[in-house]
Amino acid sequence: MDTTRHLIKFDADALTTPQQRRGFLAKLAVAAGAVAVAPMLLRGEKFSSALLAQSAQCTFPDLTGWAERESLTDVQILNFALVLEYLEATFYLRAEGRGALPAGATVAAIDPDGMGLPGRVPGIESVRPPLPATFNVMQFVRTVRNHEIDHVLFLQTALGEKALPRSLFAFDFGDAFSSATRFLAVSQILEDVGVTAYLGQVGNIDSTDILAAAGSIAGVEAEHAAAFRLINRDKITPNNMSFDMRRDSTEVIAIASGFITAPNPVPPASSFPS
Amino acid sequence: MPPTAIVPNDRPDTEPTPEVSASRRSFLSWTGAAGAGLVLAACAPDSSTSLTEPAGAAFSKGGMHPKAGSGLVTVDGPSVGLPLSSDTDILKFALFLELLEAEFYKLAVASGLLSGLVREISTDVRDHEICHVDFLQAALGAQATGNRITFDFSSTLQNERKYLKAAESFEQTGVGAYLGALPLISDKNLRSVAGTIFTIEARHTAAFRALNHRVPAPVAYETPLTPQQVVSAIAPFVVEGL
Numbered sequence: 114m115d116t117t118r119h120l121i122k123f124d125a126d127a128l129t130t131p132q133q134r135r136g137f138l139a140k141l142a143v144a145a146g147a148v149a150v151a152p153m154l155l156r157g158e159k160f161s162s163a164l165l166a167q168s169a170q171c172t173f174p175d176l177t178g179w180a181e182r183e184s185l186t187d188v189q190i191l192n193f194a195l196v197l198e199y200l201e202a203t204f205y206l207r208a209e210g211r212g213a214l215p216a217g218a219t220v221a222a223i224d225p226d227g228m229g230l231p232g233r234v235p236g237i238e239s240v241r242p243p244l245p246a247t248f249n250v251m252q253f254v255r256t257v258r259n260h261e262i263d264h265v266l267f268l269q270t271a272l273g274e275k276a277l278p279r280s281l282f283a284f285d286f287g288d289a290f291s292s293a294t295r296f297l298a299v300s301q302i303l304e305d306v307g308v309t310a311y312l313g314q315v316g317n318i319d320s321t322d323i324l325a326a327a328g329s330i331a332g333v334e335a336e337h338a339a340a341f342r343l344i345n346r347d348k349i350t351p352n353n354m355s356f357d358m359r360r361d362s363t364e365v366i367a368i369a370s371g372f373i374t375a376p377n378p379v380p381p382a383s384s385f386p387s
Numbered sequence: 388m389p390p391t392a393i394v395p396n397d398r399p400d401t402e403p404t405p406e407v408s409a410s411r412r413s414f415l416s417w418t419g420a421a422g423a424g425l426v427l428a429a430c431a432p433d434s435s436t437s438l439t440e441p442a443g444a445a446f447s448k449g450g451m452h453p454k455a456g457s458g459l460v461t462v463d464g465p466s467v468g469l470p471l472s473s474d475t476d477i478l479k480f481a482l483f484l485e486l487l488e489a490e491f492y493k494l495a496v497a498s499g500l501l502s503g504l505v506r507e508i509s510t511d512v513r514d515h516e517i518c519h520v521d522f523l524q525a526a527l528g529a530q531a532t533g534n535r536i537t538f539d540f541s542s543t544l545q546n547e548r549k550y551l552k553a554a555e556s557f558e559q560t561g562v563g564a565y566l567g568a569l570p571l572i573s574d575k576n577l578r579s580v581a582g583t584i585f586t587i588e589a590r591h592t593a594a595f596r597a598l599n600h601r602v603p604a605p606v607a608y609e610t611p612l613t614p615q616q617v618v619s620a621i622a623p624f625v626v627e628g629l
Contacts, residue, residue, distance in 0.1 A: 171518040174583045176526065180575035243504055246597035253602060260607040308586050316579035321570035325611065328569050328582065332562055332589040332609035339590035340603035349594045353511055355518035356583040357590075 174356045179316040183362060185382055187323050190314045192277050192385040193362050194327065195268040197310055200369055201303055202265045203227065203284045205258030208234050208296055212255045218262045226283040226375075236293040242344050250344055257300075257337050264330050271326070275386045283375035297345055304338035305351055306368055307331075309360040458540030460490045464628065465527065466534040471614050474577055475530060477568050480614060481581070482523040482531055483629070484564055487621055488557055489516035491540050495550050505547060505598055509554070512591050519584055536628030543624075555595035560620045561588040563612030 185193070203224045210220070210232030220229040240250040269276045289299040311331035318324045335357065339349040351358065360368075362382040370379050464486045465479035492513030495501060501509055524531040543553035565585035572578045593603035612620070622629060 171514075171521060173518075173522050173525070174580050176580060177576050179579035242597060245503075245505065245600065246603075247600045248597055248602050253604075256602065256604065260604065263607040312579070312582045312586060315569070315582040316575040324578070325566070325570050328566050328585065329608040329611070331582070331586060332566060333604055333607055335586035335589035336593035336604035339593040340597060342590075343594060343597055343603070348511060349508065349590050350511075350515065350587055353514075355515040355587060356522075356580075357586040359579065359583060 171355060174359070179313070179359060181317060182313075183317050183383070185314070185317055185362065186387040187318055187320050188272065188275050188387045189382050189385045190318055190327075190362075191268055191272050191323065192275070193314070193365075193382040194311065194330070195265065195272065195277055196282070196379075197307055197365070197369065198261055198264040198268060199279055199282055200284055200372060201307065202258065202261040204286055204289070204299070204303060204372075205254060205261055207231060207286065208290055208300075209237070209251065209254045209258055215259050215262050215266065217266055222279065223262055223265065224284075225280055231290050234290050234293055234296045237296065240293050240297070240344065242340075243346060246343060248340075253340060253344075254300075257340075260333055260337070264333075267326075267330075271323075272386075277385060281376060282373060284372050285374045286372055297341060301338065301341040301345055301347065304334055304341055306360070306365060307334040308338055309358045310362070310365040312357055313359040313361055313365065315359075458494055458542070458544045459537060459626070460494060460540070461535060461537040462486055462490060463532045464534050464536040465531050467629065469614050469618065471568070471571060474572055474574050475527070477572055477581075478523055478527055478577070479530060480617075481565070481568065481584075482520065482527060483536070484561055484617070484621070485516055485519040485523060486536065487538055487624065488561060489513065489520045490538055491543070491553070491557060491624075492516055494540055495544060495554070498544055500544060500547050500550060502547070505551065508594055508598065512554075512594075515587055515591070519587075522584075534628050537626040538624055539626045540624060551595060551599050555592065555599055556620070558588055558592040558595055560612065560617055562592050562609055564614070564617040566609050567611035567613055567617070 206214075206220065206224050206229045207227055210229045214220070214223070223229070234254075237251045237254065242248055242250060265279075286299065289296055308331060311327055311334065314327065315324065315331075318327060342349050366379050366381065370377075373379050465482050467476075467480050467483050471477050471480055492509055496506065496510050496513050540553070543549050562585065565581055565588060569578055569581055569585065572581060589609065596605070597603040618629065
């Protein structure tokens with residue numbers, strides 16, 4: 114079976130190794146740095162820094178270079194998406210354990226290596242979005258959690274036995290749950306990275322059905338990202354850009370690896386079941 | 388905070404050229420904007436295609452405000468027809484939608500109806516939509532123009548509440564339109580580019596839901612719209628050109 118073969122590729126020993134407690138700040142620095150610096154580099158190719166304030170916003174996306182950019186099968190792309198959804202679903206479950214999970218989901222299945230702990234973020238109940246927005250932030254986190262779990266269940270079902278099992282992975286978000294401020298900052302990063310990950314694969318997907326499904330998920334990740342940005346009093350698009358960025362799977366995995374303790378290193382998407 | 392001076396480089400900051408057709412003149416005098424409204428500006432720097440700028444753009448610069456309810460605006464845009472039978476057809480359809488959005492936000496931001504965070508976000512969204520228009524016009528070249536399109540947003544610009552409701556609705560339509568179109572696009576590079584616009588529209592939708600006192604992301608999946616559904620959604624706001 115494909116997944117058995119990949120257990121070996123993934124280095125089975127790493128799966129039983131206790132989580133390494135890497136410093137969260139280092140991870141966040143990696144993730145945030147990648148998020149903040151990459152667009153600067155991207156724009157820097159076209160504009161000097163002096164021009165950024167006036168012109169950066171209308172920087173157009175490349176019209177070429179994103180078709181068949183990576184040699185991934187649709188199944189590998191879905192598995193790549195599944196890994197990201199595992200990470201997100203685990204992250205929010207550990208942040209907010211209250212309230213019912215979507216039908217068919219259990220804490221043990223979504224987060225076997227962490228069992229959904231700590232399950233809450235101190236102070237999240239008192240966070241308010243900027244007026245005139247009035248939605249309940251804690252309930253919104255719960256909603257996002259359930260969306261990500263839904264995405265996991267959907268992708269697992271779509272992939273069937275080719276789905277990478279959740280048990281292959283262990284996640285460590287450091288002290289992301291120590292305060293609402295920190296949690297909301299990491300949430301924003303994860304959602305923005307998720308958007309770039311899906312967009313990076315749009316030109317690689319062959320099946321129009323899979324494209325439609327992936328797009329349907331990507332749009333919701335973008336909604337999450339905008340909502341966290343609003344809560345964080347940030348612009349609703351990264352750097353107020355008019356087009357979202359795209360990232361290759363290798364770039365995304367490099368960023369996500371800041372939160373993934375097993376397998377270590379995370380293998381490339383081209384080695385995922387196909 | 389982004390500077391409010393962020394204006395895409397092809398916006399008519401330069402002297403307007405009063406080149407107005409007879410019918411346009413009567414329209415402009417009706418809105419009280421004759422002389423200030425029409426600009427025949429070069430659209431893209433590398434293109435000889437001209438774009439007639441709507442009254443709304445000039446309002447925002449000259450300090451003249453349309454009366455609440457005078458939400459009519461005319462632009463030179465692409466002709467669209469269903470079914471969408473080529474990638475070019477799809478891009479033209481997308482440009483039509485982006486023009487609708489851009490002109491809507493230009494009027495709304497210039498109207499004086501909006502304040503605080505609503506105004507701030509609407510200004511950013513307006514600039515995003517203008518960039519989408521610019522991008523699609525550049526991609527389409529001569530195909531981007533030739534059709535006289537008039538939008539009527541008067542029903543949406545009565546007050547901030549009606550505006551926000553319409554904004555959310557337009558963005559939701561945009562999301563559904565792009566999602567529905569993605570699998571119809573045959574060129575994978577174009578699909579990829581359309582994706583980078585699609586998620587921006589999704590971000591806008593979430594923001595306007597929140598400003599409408601609603602949950603920003605209520606469901607786990609976006610719903611695609613067929614081109615026909617999109618036409619039905621926007622038709623009430625299109626006086627001519629659809």
